Amino acid sequence: MARLLLVSNRLPVTVKAEKDSVSVGRSAGGLATGLSRPHERSGGLWIGWPGDVSRLTDAQRGQVEKQLSDLRCVPLYLSASEVSRFYEGYSNRVLWPLCHYMLDRIPRQDRDWDAYRKANERFADLAAKHYQPGDTIWVHDYQLMLVPGMLRQRLPHARIGYFHHIPFPSSEIFSTLPRRVELLKGLLGADLIGFHAVSYVRHFSGTLLRHLGLDTDVDRVLFQGREVRVGAFPMGIDATAFETLASEPAVLDEVKTLKERAHGERLLVGIDRLDYTKGIPRRLLAVQRVLEREPSLRGRLRFIQVAVPSRTQVQAYAEYRETVDELVGRINGLYGTVHSTPVHYLYRSLNEKQLVSLYRGADVMLVTPVRDGMNLVAKEFCASRPDDDGVLILSEFAGAASEMRDALLVNPYDVEGMADAIEQALEMPGPERQERMRCLRAGVKSRDVHWWVASFLDRLQGLPSVAEKPPLPDGMTALDALKGPGRKVLLLDYDGTLVGFASTPELAAPDEELMTLLRELCARPDLSVHIVSGRPRETLDAWFGELPMGLHAEHGLWSRMRRGQAWQALPGVSFEWKPKVRPVLDAFAARVTGSFVEEKTASLAWHYRKVDAEFGALQARELRLLLHEKFGDEPMNILPGDRVVEVRPKGVNKGRVVPEILKGEAPDVRVVALGDDVTDEDLFAAVPPGGITVHAGNKHSRAGYRVEGPPEVRRFLKALLGK
Ligand SMILES: Nc1ncnc2c1ncn2[C@@H]1O[C@H](COP(=O)(O)OP(=O)(O)O[C@H]2O[C@H](CO)[C@@H](O)[C@H](O)[C@H]2O)[C@@H](O)[C@H]1O
Numbered sequence: 036m037a038r039l040l041l042v043s044n045r046l047p048v049t050v051k052a053e054k055d056s057v058s059v060g061r062s063a064g065g066l067a068t069g070l071s072r073p074h075e076r077s078g079g080l081w082i083g084w085p086g087d088v089s090r091l092t093d094a095q096r097g098q099v100e101k102q103l104s105d106l107r108c109v110p111l112y113l114s115a116s117e118v119s120r121f122y123e124g125y126s127n128r129v130l131w132p133l134c135h136y137m138l139d140r141i142p143r144q145d146r147d148w149d150a151y152r153k154a155n156e157r158f159a160d161l162a163a164k165h166y167q168p169g170d171t172i173w174v175h176d177y178q179l180m181l182v183p184g185m186l187r188q189r190l191p192h193a194r195i196g197y198f199h200h201i202p203f204p205s206s207e208i209f210s211t212l213p214r215r216v217e218l219l220k221g222l223l224g225a226d227l228i229g230f231h232a233v234s235y236v237r238h239f240s241g242t243l244l245r246h247l248g249l250d251t252d253v254d255r256v257l258f259q260g261r262e263v264r265v266g267a268f269p270m271g272i273d274a275t276a277f278e279t280l281a282s283e284p285a286v287l288d289e290v291k292t293l294k295e296r297a298h299g300e301r302l303l304v305g306i307d308r309l310d311y312t313k314g315i316p317r318r319l320l321a322v323q324r325v326l327e328r329e330p331s332l333r334g335r336l337r338f339i340q341v342a343v344p345s346r347t348q349v350q351a352y353a354e355y356r357e358t359v360d361e362l363v364g365r366i367n368g369l370y371g372t373v374h375s376t377p378v379h380y381l382y383r384s385l386n387e388k389q390l391v392s393l394y395r396g397a398d399v400m401l402v403t404p405v406r407d408g409m410n411l412v413a414k415e416f417c418a419s420r421p422d423d424d425g426v427l428i429l430s431e432f433a434g435a436a437s438e439m440r441d442a443l444l445v446n447p448y449d450v451e452g453m454a455d456a457i458e459q460a461l462e463m464p465g466p467e468r469q470e471r472m473r474c475l476r477a478g479v480k481s482r483d484v485h486w487w488v489a490s491f492l493d494r495l496q497g498l499p500s501v502a503e504k505p506p507l508p509d510g511m512t513a514l515d516a517l518k519g520p521g522r523k524v525l526l527l528d529y530d531g532t533l534v535g536f537a538s539t540p541e542l543a544a545p546d547e548e549l550m551t552l553l554r555e556l557c558a559r560p561d562l563s564v565h566i567v568s569g570r571p572r573e574t575l576d577a578w579f580g581e582l583p584m585g586l587h588a589e590h591g592l593w594s595r596m597r598r599g600q601a602w603q604a605l606p607g608v609s610f611e612w613k614p615k616v617r618p619v620l621d622a623f624a625a626r627v628t629g630s631f632v633e634e635k636t637a638s639l640a641w642h643y644r645k646v647d648a649e650f651g652a653l654q655a656r657e658l659r660l661l662l663h664e665k666f667g668d669e670p671m672n673i674l675p676g677d678r679v680v681e682v683r684p685k686g687v688n689k690g691r692v693v694p695e696i697l698k699g700e701a702p703d704v705r706v707v708a709l710g711d712d713v714t715d716e717d718l719f720a721a722v723p724p725g726g727i728t729v730h731a732g733n734k735h736s737r738a739g740y741r742v743e744g745p746p747e748v749r750r751f752l753k754a755l756l757g758k
């Protein structure tokens with residue numbers, strides 16, 4: 036097994052300081068449990084923050100380090116300022132509320148980005164320092180979103196995975212983040228990016244398209260010449276451990292005591308970190324509504340809410356705690372009697388035995404976050420019910436809801452609806468409870484944490500490594516091979532290669548810098564320059580007619596080899612399909628605002644460059660499908676391009692011009708072709724051996740080299756001129 040280097044903000048261990056001693060114990064969380072076995076087996080390391088050690092003496096710190104090292108944990112100590120700006124600041128005041136759709140909780144001005152970036156750099160540096168060739172690096176969660184990119188710079192060939200434990204919000208929400216591009220690029224340093232749910236994968240892909248123009252093809256996206264995979268890997272729990280513990284005599288005794296002390300009251304239970312995403316106030320209100328609506332249930336219900344203190348230095352958490360305290364007090368004031376208290380509220384952490392006893396003793400488990408990446412409490416509850424009893428009420432906004440369909444799913448914003456669900460749970464007949472719980476348990480057991488770890492790591496480790504599938508070399512490195520006196524033929528695509536995209540084809544006219552560059556290239560006696568474009572003849576004539584160069588319009592249907600020569604069409608091309616296809620494209624232009632149809636002699640194009648990127652890509656896919664369905668037998672090709680779907684006659688492609696161009700040239704002439712689009716792949720394919728082909732962009736390409744886009748293409752051409 037390859038060595039595993041785990042990187043997470045927190046280490047999976049807790050430092051426990053007693054009066055005279057200090058110790059380090061493994062934390063109980065899902066991540067720690069799930070990854071402990073692969074961590075031990077692989078002989079790897081776990082890098083992270085061991086928590087606040089500022090009050091430890093030097094001797095105690097030494098003890099901690101020794102124990103951490105025995106567990107193969109490498110501590111990264113955060114300074115007080117890092118805790119306040121990186122952890123509490125950017126991670127928990129900006130990213131946490133953002134990913135949970137709570138924009139109004141984000142400070143108006145964020146001043147902690149720099150601290151976030153620097154802390155991420157420290158994690159990346161430490162991981163890079165401990166990396167050995169062959170290791171797999173697995174980075175965890177939103178505190179470290181820049182780390183994959185930083186690691187990729189330091190270790191270009193490493194195998195890097197990233198898992199996002201919280202929701203990835205819709206691109207509408209993510210787009211509000213001033214640093215959205217840096218964060219997305221940071222994640223794309225990984226080879227595999229995992230989320231809990233398919234919807235988060237969809238949101239992430241939409242965001243990539245919107246902000247980086249990267250189109251995800253099912254589960255892969257090309258970034259800087261590398262293939263990055265994305266996927267849904269719903270995290271599970273150590274179901275067997277919970278099941279075993281739930282049957283231990285100590286737990287059964289505790290359950291018995293719990294029930295006895297409840298004096299026949301039905302037990303509702305909530306267990307959470309005290310976090311404003313967990314929906315505790317509305318849950319309390321739902322319990323209150325039940326008591327209001329059903330006087331017969333007063334004195335017969337006991338709601339035990341346990342909230343573990345979390346991020347107490349962040350103001351929003353302190354305020355949330357006050358809200359919860361007040362609500363608990365209000366409900367107990369209203370519905371408590373001298374004999375009974377409806378809400379039992381514990382603001383503390385429980386040990387495993389206490390936790391499982393509550394799960395095992397609950398009649399109804401309330402898991403009602405307003406947003407949650409997954410929510411492991413829901414799964415722990417089910418695993419702790421070998422008696423196949425108890426009802427789970429689960430928020431539809433928890434990632435777990437997509438797997439746990441046999442729970443009573445509720446909208447956590449609908450207090451009345453939650454009150455209905457509580458009543459339904461309390462009245463649910465035994466056989467239905469058992470049937471639902473059996474199905475829930477089966478799911479939780481089969482997709483447990485070991486399954487989760489294995490499916491993520493198998494996928495990551497099964498991918499070809501960057502070293503096996505290296506990205507295309509930088510186009511600038513091809514220039515060395517072009518030095519020297521030999522004659523060269525330069526084949527240049529126009530849109531997306533020589534100029535960037537403009538909102539209409541007319542707006543992408545050549546600028547003065549480009550015209551000067553082209554004039555200089557044409558003036559070189561050792562160069563023969565050709566523009567091979569999808570544009571119509573008239574446009575190329577208007578822009579470049581006066582230059583001594585070859586012009587090839589409509590993907591090579593029309594050619595003008597030299598200045599002053601008449602345009603010649605490729606022979607034997609059929610256009611009969613055009614009048615049939617045009618109405619379909621017109622209908623799409625009418626229904627997709629901002630899109631339009633361009634008609635050329637031979638081809639038709641539906642452009643969607645002004646349409647919202649995500650919606651445009653969806654519509655383009657639909658159009659292609661429809662065209663294939665309706666006109667599959669016509670002598671035409673349907674080609675997806677950069678924000679365009681093009682339909683053109685069969686047998687016409689940019690590659691067809693190459694033999695014509697090379698007719699008068701010596702056999703040893705060097706051909707240099709640059710293009711960005713799928714249509715340029717035909718051009719590259721037609722370049723004879725020894726030629727240089729350069730892809731300008733991020734797509735899959737048969738080209739030998741790659742540059743980033745038009746500015747780099749221009750730099751390449753200037754360098755060719757020796758500038
Ligand atoms: N009072 C208490 N005493 C003791 N233990 C308590 C406790 N309250 C909660 N816990 C434990 O803490 C863990 C909480 O995990 P959750 O998945 O519910 O949420 P959390 O937001 O912390 O995790 C983040 O990571 C996980 C894992 O990816 C995602 O499921 C989730 O959506 C995301 O926010 C559970 O293992 C639970 O047993």
Ligand SMILES: O=P(O)(O)OC[C@H](O)CO
Pocket residue numbers: 045176200201345346
């Ligand atoms: O206590 P924190 O801030 O490290 O957060 C723990 C949560 O599980 C984060 O996903």
